[in-house]
Amino acid sequence: MLIKCPWCGDRALQEFSYQGDATVQRPAEPAEPTDAKWDDEWYQFVYLRDDPKGWHDELWQHNLGCRKHFKARRNTVTHEIADTGPMNEELKGGDK
Amino acid sequence: MKKYSVFSLARNALDYHENWTEAWRSPEPKPEYDVIIVGGGGHGLATAYYLAKEHGITNVAVIEKGWLGGGNVARNTTIVRSNYQLEGNAFFYEKGMDLWRDLSQDLNYNVMFSPRGVINLAHNDAQVDAFQRRGNTMRLNGIDAEWMTVDQIKKKAPLLNTENMRYPVYGGLCQPKGGTARHDAVAWGYARAADDRGVDMIQNCEVTGMRIENGKILGVETTKGFIGAKKVGVAVAGHSSQVFQMAGMRLPIETHLLQAMVSEPVKPALDTVITSGAAHCYISQSDKGELVFGGDIDFYNSYAQRGNYPIIEHVVTAMCELFPAFSRLRLMRTWGGVMDMSMDGTPIIDKTPIDSLYINAGWCYGGFKATPASGWCFAHTIAQDQPHDLSSEMRLNRFETGHTLDEKGVGSTPNMH
Numbered sequence: 001m002l003i004k005c006p007w008c009g010d011r012a013l014q015e016f017s018y019q020g021d022a023t024v025q026r027p028a029e030p031a032e033p034t035d036a037k038w039d040d041e042w043y044q045f046v047y048l049r050d051d052p053k054g055w056h057d058e059l060w061q062h063n064l065g066c067r068k069h070f071k072a073r074r075n076t077v078t079h080e081i082a083d084t085g086p087m088n089e090e091l092k093g094g095d096k
Numbered sequence: 097m098k099k100y101s102v103f104s105l106a107r108n109a110l111d112y113h114e115n116w117t118e119a120w121r122s123p124e125p126k127p128e129y130d131v132i133i134v135g136g137g138g139h140g141l142a143t144a145y146y147l148a149k150e151h152g153i154t155n156v157a158v159i160e161k162g163w164l165g166g167g168n169v170a171r172n173t174t175i176v177r178s179n180y181q182l183e184g185n186a187f188f189y190e191k192g193m194d195l196w197r198d199l200s201q202d203l204n205y206n207v208m209f210s211p212r213g214v215i216n217l218a219h220n221d222a223q224v225d226a227f228q229r230r231g232n233t234m235r236l237n238g239i240d241a242e243w244m245t246v247d248q249i250k251k252k253a254p255l256l257n258t259e260n261m262r263y264p265v266y267g268g269l270c271q272p273k274g275g276t277a278r279h280d281a282v283a284w285g286y287a288r289a290a291d292d293r294g295v296d297m298i299q300n301c302e303v304t305g306m307r308i309e310n311g312k313i314l315g316v317e318t319t320k321g322f323i324g325a326k327k328v329g330v331a332v333a334g335h336s337s338q339v340f341q342m343a344g345m346r347l348p349i350e351t352h353l354l355q356a357m358v359s360e361p362v363k364p365a366l367d368t369v370i371t372s373g374a375a376h377c378y379i380s381q382s383d384k385g386e387l388v389f390g391g392d393i394d395f396y397n398s399y400a401q402r403g404n405y406p407i408i409e410h411v412v413t414a415m416c417e418l419f420p421a422f423s424r425l426r427l428m429r430t431w432g433g434v435m436d437m438s439m440d441g442t443p444i445i446d447k448t449p450i451d452s453l454y455i456n457a458g459w460c461y462g463g464f465k466a467t468p469a470s471g472w473c474f475a476h477t478i479a480q481d482q483p484h485d486l487s488s489e490m491r492l493n494r495f496e497t498g499h500t501l502d503e504k505g506v507g508s509t510p511n512m513h
Contacts, residue, residue: 001404014406018396018511021350046508047348047439047495051337053399076351076399 004084005062006070019059021049022071053077055094060084097292100204119284120164120291125298128324129157131478132316134303134339135332136160138169138279138464139456141286142471143329143478145203148293150472151479156295157325158287159318161302165283168333171401171433172464173356173378173390175369177214177274179241181233184489184501185442190239191486192469193273199468205285207277208383214274214369215249217418219263223374227269234271242270252368255421262417263374276369276380282467306342312451313343329454329478331470334434335399336457343450347457348439348495350510353398354390354461355407357430359422361385370418377414387422389415393437393461395511403432435461440494441513442501445473445487454478455492460513 001013027041056076061069072084073091082093098104098117108116131147133140136158147153158164176196178189200206218224231241246258249268258265287297298320305317306328315324332339337347361384371378379389391411394403408430416423438444438458443466448455456474459466473484483491494500495508506512 012406013404020509020511021397043496044346048346049337049348049350050346051350051397053335053338053351056397058397074396076397079398079400079404 001079003060003072003081005065005068006084006086007068008062008065011062011065015062015064016060017063019061019069022057022059023050055082057091097204097288119288120297122299123296125157125159125296125301125318125320125323128315128326129296130155130325131327131329132156132323132325133158134316134328134330136164136287136297136299137167137331137333138165138283138286138467139333139459139470139474140329140331141165141283141290142467143331143456143474144295144471145286145290145293146471146475147479148290148295151475153479154294156290157298157323158290158295159298159301159303159316159323161300163299164287164297165280168433168435168463169279169283169467171356171431172279172461173380173388174276174279174382174464175214175274175371175378175380176209176277176465177271178239178465179214179216179230179234179269179271179274180503181230182501182503183237185503186234186237186239188469188473188486188490189466190237191472192466195468195472196277199277199282199285203285203289205281205288207281207285209275209277210383211273211275212368212380213252213270213272214371215244215252215268215270217249217268217370217372217374218266219372219374220266224266227267231269240271240273242272244268244270253366253370255365255419256370257418257420274369276382278383279464282464286471303339303342306453308343308450308453311449313453327452327454327478329456329474331456331474333436333457333459333463336436336455340448340455340457343448343453345448345450348508349436349458350397351399351434352393352395352437352511353400353403353432353434354393355403355411355430355432356388356390357408357411358382358386358388358428359425360428362387362425365421366419372414372418375414375418377411377418379415379419386428387415387425393435393511394432399434401432401434435459435463437510437513439508439510440500440502441504441506443470443490444492445470445477445490446483446492447477447481448492
């Protein structure tokens with residue numbers, strides 16, 4: 001599997017480490033920290049995943065290269081990668 | 097069911113083995129069942145068998161999208177053990193060991209359970225401490241464990257390299273009653289024995305939806321039409337997230353892929369199971385003579401039943417370091433399977449928020465050894481509508497309440513368990 005680092009270009013899989021689902025969002029701090037809703041948001045953030053069969057937005061780190069983190073849209077059935085990009089940019093492509 | 101025995105073998109030899117009956121029927125689905133088990137793998141088939149045998153519920157169907165035993169029960173490395181530390185795990189897996197010992201007789205099917213011992217190698221002082229502690233915990237729990245010195249290990253596995261390597265072997269923790277079993281036979285044996293008690297095996301029938309009204313499940317939509325059920329148990333490890341999505345549930349599970357491989361067959365060279373967590377390799381020899389080995393998962397989410405070459409190279413490198421003699425062997429096959437990696441590395445056997453819908457999931461890559469215990473506890477959970485004592489800590493809501501069972505203590509990183 002070749003992965004395109006947004007800064008270094010196509011590199012072999014061995015240079016990268018997988019960092020998980022890119023779609024989960026750290027909950028915003030509420031006005032009242034004992035809010036039960038906040039507990040639920042943290043539970044969902046830490047533990048629950050969509051785990052899609054198909055296109056998946058995920059985080060990778062080029063840890064044997066530039067060491068930067070980036071986002072990738074990869075198909076979990078074919079392993080095809082539609083797009084990679086910096087953390088602050090939207091991914092394109094795939095059937096998503 | 098015609099009983100398999102040495103006499104039936106001799107009798108069938110007289111007519112050239114042309115009159116063996118099929119091991120199980122292939123009926124069309126009935127309109128409704130008392131219990132539907134989704135997933136005809138080891139766990140689903142074992143559940144159906146124990147529902148019929150232990151709980152007298154025989155109006156049961158096992159629905160399988162492919163063929164029986166075509167998923168992970170056919171793809172694992174056949175290792176059976178119960179070397180767990182946490183009490184929520186230990187007694188559950190030890191129940192499995194009890195069932196394994198009599199399984200061939202119970203099912204009238206030779207599952208070739210071979211308690212040849214499972215040895216975890218330690219490669220540094222910290223591992224020695226951790227393994228001895230694990231061994232002590234196991235013994236306090238009444239589970240067999242034995243610390244082995246390098247000399248003792250060398251005697252058991254003469255071809256093992258212990259010195260001429262980057263991280264020499266310091267010793268190992270052995271579970272003498274662990275071993276291997278013939279994986280396909282486990283699925284076939286459970287299927288045949290369940291069929292004999294009246295369970296319907298519905299193959300090539302994929303569940304496409306769940307009919308849920310007022311918070312209660314009424315049945316499943318399938319490629320062979322709607323099938324009604326008073327209760328539905330789902331045991332589809334690898335695809336649990338997908339199936340429970342049909343019920344509107346998100347699970348604390350990611351699907352990852354694990355590869356395994358076999359060498360060409362050779363004469364008996366290794367009569368135990370050697371595992372090295374540090375080198376990422378576990379290896380045993382099948383009765384056909386192939387060396388069966390595997391290592392880490394591929395680390396990224398995947399539903400593909402095939403992996404990438406770097407992991408194969410990594411596992412083979414580790415195997416050759418442990419057993420230099422095996423470096424001359426050719427690799428015969430490699431394959432992959434997909435598995436539920438749960439958020440704490442421990443499975444889930446429980447009821448769900450939906451009435452009469454039950455979950456059996458999150459087996460990470462330890463599902464095979466648990467097949468009998470999983471079926472035993474899941475059948476109880478379905479029949480009694482409450483968890484079995486042995487799986488009472490394997491609850492679905494343990495992540496929400498903070499009662500995770502994290503054997504390795506690595507937290508919610510599914511690919512690290």
